[in-house]
């Protein structure tokens with residue numbers, strides 16, 4: 001993220017987002033609960049809603065989601081954080097969208113895809129999509145195996161490309177060779193300032209006829225961590241009208257993916 005003119009600007013936006021996150025997530029629970037999420041592209045999710053990393057635990061992260069389409073179209077009654085910080089979200093979403101699209105263009109070219117099937121065609125700026133910015137906070141917990149809330153469960157991302165920024169340890173990835181093994185070997189992804197972690201999601205796996213794979217990843221409390229963990233994820237999703245064949249061989253329309 002150090003080459004090119006626009007990239008330092010992205011990093012500035014990342015820092016600005018961290019400042020916002022500390023402030024926003026630091027508010028009393030009652031205030032955050034006022035914008036509880038009623039769909040999967042907008043609003044607040046407290047900790048403990050989903051299953052956690054270990055059996056019989058719940059997740060240990062809060063999220064605030066901002067949909068790209070919502071920002072572009074403008075809501076009639078926007079929540080306070082959008083009224084006040086719309087410009088910040090708009091420019092962050094645009095910057096990450098550009099990064100993700102540029103990656104798609106490179107991938108299409110490297111895969112030697114025919115003009116009619118280039119990946120960027122399924123992600124048209126003018127069309128509606130469920131692309132979303134997700135701000136995540138993992139409140140600090142004493143490292144304690146008895147905790148009922150632990151991390152972020154093993155999953156693949158559902159969209160096409162994820163652009164994730166974090167300065168802190170916790171994210172782990174499972175190599176393809178380890179999938180389905182009795183003893184899965186999880187490897188920590190080193191957080192590097194000035195770098196984004198890029199994930200291929202399931203939609204891209206299908207759009208590329210499985211030439212690209214989506215990897216399993218999860219978040220666990222990292223040893224030595226003594227503070228809250230913050231991450232910023234932009235999930236680029238295909239245009240809502242895009243169709244592709246899923247792992248069951250069924251034709252799926254992108255906006256039907258939960």
Ligand SMILES: O=C(O)CCC(=O)C(=O)O
Pocket residue numbers: 134136152157164166170171217218219231233
């Ligand atoms: O917080 C992280 O490091 C990863 C988050 C993630 O995988 C997700 O939100 O899908």
Ligand SMILES: [Fe+2]
Pocket residue numbers: 155156157217
């Ligand atoms: Fe993920």
